[in-house]
Amino acid sequence: MEKRVLILINKTAGVGKAGNYTLDIVTRFAKAGYEPVVFPILPEDDITSETIIYQYDGRVDAILCSGGDGTLNHVVNAIMRMCNKPILSYIPAGSTNDFAKGLGIPGVRAKAIEAAVDGKPFKYDVGKMNGTYFNYVAAFGAFSKVSYATDQELKNVLGYAAYLLSAVAELPQNIGYSCHMEIEADGVKESGDYVFGAVSNSSSVAGMTLFGDELIQQDDGQMELILIHAPKNLAEFNSIISALAMKLPDNPYLTYKQVKHVTFKASEEVEWTLDGEYGGSYKETDVSVIEKAITIRTKN
Numbered sequence: 001m002e003k004r005v006l007i008l009i010n011k012t013a014g015v016g017k018a019g020n021y022t023l024d025i026v027t028r029f030a031k032a033g034y035e036p037v038v039f040p041i042l043p044e045d046d047i048t049s050e051t052i053i054y055q056y057d058g059r060v061d062a063i064l065c066s067g068g069d070g071t072l073n074h075v076v077n078a079i080m081r082m083c084n085k086p087i088l089s090y091i092p093a094g095s096t097n098d099f100a101k102g103l104g105i106p107g108v109r110a111k112a113i114e115a116a117v118d119g120k121p122f123k124y125d126v127g128k129m130n131g132t133y134f135n136y137v138a139a140f141g142a143f144s145k146v147s148y149a150t151d152q153e154l155k156n157v158l159g160y161a162a163y164l165l166s167a168v169a170e171l172p173q174n175i176g177y178s179c180h181m182e183i184e185a186d187g188v189k190e191s192g193d194y195v196f197g198a199v200s201n202s203s204s205v206a207g208m209t210l211f212g213d214e215l216i217q218q219d220d221g222q223m224e225l226i227l228i229h230a231p232k233n234l235a236e237f238n239s240i241i242s243a244l245a246m247k248l249p250d251n252p253y254l255t256y257k258q259v260k261h262v263t264f265k266a267s268e269e270v271e272w273t274l275d276g277e278y279g280g281s282y283k284e285t286d287v288s289v290i291e292k293a294i295t296i297r298t299k300n
Contacts (some may be wrong), residue, residue, distance in 0.1 A: 002033065003013040003033055003034045003035065003036070003061045003062070004034060004035045004036075004059065004060045004061055004062075005029050005034040005036065005037065005060060005061065005062040005063070005064055005089075006037050006039070006052070006053070006056050006060045006063045006086075006093055007022075007025060007026065007029070007039070007063075007064045007066070008039055008049055008052065008053075008061070008063065008064065008066070008067070008071075008075060009022055009038065009039070009040050009041065009066045009067070009219055010040075010041040010042055010063050010065075010066065010067030010068070010071040010093070011040060015166075021066070021091070021109055021113065022038065022066075024109075024110075024113055025064065025066065025091070025113055025116070025244045026038060028113050028114070028116075028117050029064070029117055032117050032153070034116070035059070037056070037060070039052050041065045041067065041071065041074075044289040048070070048074065049065075049074040049075045049077075049078050050074060050078045051077065052078075053072055053078035053079065054078065054081075054111055056208060057082045057083055057084060058082075058083060058084045060086050061077065061086055061087070062086050062087045062089060063075065063086050063087075063088055063089070064088075064090070064091065064116055065087040065088070065089070065090050065091070066091040066093050067093050068092070068093060068168055068276070068297075069092075069099050069135070069136070069275045069276050070101075070275060070276045070277045072099065072135060072275070073133075073134060073274060074128065074232060074277075075088070075136060076088070076133055076134075076135055076294060077090070077132065077133045078201045079153060079213055079294060080133045080174055080293065080294070081124065085294070085295070087121060087295050087296070087297060088118035088294055088295065088296040088297070089115075089117070089119070089296070089297045090105060090112075090116070090296060090297075091112045091116055092103070092105060092107065092112065093107070099119075099135050099136040099275070100112075102136065102218060103122065103124070103296065103298050104298050104299050105119075105298055106299055108290070113265065115297055115298060115299045116297055117297075118297075119297035119298050120297065120298055120299070121295050121296070121297060122217055122218075122219070122295065122296055123292035123293075123294070124201075124218040124219050124292065124293075124294055124295075124296060125201060125218055125219060125220070125221060125223065125243075125289050125290065125291050125292060125293065126224070126271060126289075126290045126293040126294055127199060127201060127223060127274065127287060127288070127289055127290070128287070128288050128289075128290055129274060129279065129285060129286070129287045130280065130282060130285055130286055131198075132274060132275040132279065132280070132297070133290075134275050134279070135201065135275050136200060136201045136275060137198055137199070137200045137201070137273075137274070137275060137276075138199045138200075138272055138273070138274050138279060138287055138298035139196070139197065139198035139200075139272065139273050140177075140179070140196070140197050140198075140200065140264075140270045140271065140273075140285075141179065141194060141195050141196035141197055141228070141270075145203065157269045159271050168296070178193040178194065178195050178230035178260055178265055179193065179194055179195075179267070179268065179270055180192070180193050180194075180266065180267040181193075181264050181265060181266045181267070181270075182211055182263065182264075182265040183197075183227070183262065183263070183264055183265075184263045185225055185257065185259045185261070185262045186259050186260055186261055186262075187226075187234070190227075190255065192229055192230070193229065193230035193248060194227055194228060194229055194230060195228050195230050195231075196226075196227070196228040197226065197227045197228070197264070198224075198225075198226045199223050199224070199225055199259070199262055199287045200223060200226060200262065201218055201223045201224070201225075201289075211227065219242050219259060219291075219292055220258075221289060221292075222259060222260055222265065222289060223260075223287075223289050224256065224257070224258055224259075225255065225256070225258070225262055226254070226255070226256055227254065227256075228240060228253065229253040229255075229257035230243075239251060239252075239253060240253045240254065255282045259289075260270070260288070260289050261286075261287070261288045261289070262286075262287050262288075263284070263285065263287075264284070264285040264286075264287075265283065265284050266282075266283050266284070266285075267283075269281045269282060269283050270282060270283070270285070274283065
């Protein structure tokens with residue numbers, strides 16, 4: 001065998017079934033002429049995507065990740081720091097799998113394994129926020145921390161419903177949340193009080209489809225900036241809810257546009273989430289798009 005694949009399995013992702021198909025994955029790659037090297041991801045034992053991938057820089061032709069969006073985030077951060085970037089394969093095993101859906105990676109496990117081995121290579125854009133990379137979303141504000149704050153065992157049992165339950169539990173404090181920011185997107189400035197903001201490269205975030213999804217492409221060198229202004233009264237609040245429900249971005253209380261580079265300057269430290277993982281807390285945040293940075297296998 002002339003080729004080698006590094007296989008990373010996070011068996012705690014999603015509903016806890018990512019490890020059930022390890023032999024199927026290994027067998028399929030072996031039949032395709034790869035030497036499989038398999039590791040479980042065990043952060044509590046310091047067996048992480050970053051520590052494993054660092055050791056295999058220049059020694060593998062492909063990396064397969066089986067896990068959720070958060071697992072993939074760690075893998076991509078490690079790949080972006082490699083001198084020799086291998087092709088990436090992804091078998092989605094999370095609770096929502098937003099990123100995989102956007103790329104057209106099959107949700108059915110057998111088809112996902114086929115795509116991981118024989119799928120068409122696709123170069124996609126990666127976001128970078130204050131030195132950390134993300135695949136599909138950097139977000140702040142109301143509900144943005146629901147995905148990383150939701151209990152893993154709850155996600156294993158309930159899947160996407162766990163996010164909804166967590167969102168409802170957070171509702172009282174989210175309704176009152178707002179943050180004053182100065183934002184510059186590709187040279188255009190705006191400022192105000194915002195309840196939510198995101199730079200996204202996916203048609204859905206936390207399982208919820210966004211407006212304009214037919215225009216979103218993962219390889220155009222741009223991402224979508226979404227800002228929701230803090231409503232001053234019930235009429236503004238209802239207008240925002242209606243625009244989101246009907247997927248109508250042309251609303252005075254929403255900002256929605258394609259961008260290459262955005263800076264956020266806040267009056268206080270703001271917590272961010274990256275691909276459903278905690279992304280840190282900052283007063284100043286710089287987000288840029290790195291065009292076609294990663295090559296991933298998608299369905300044929």
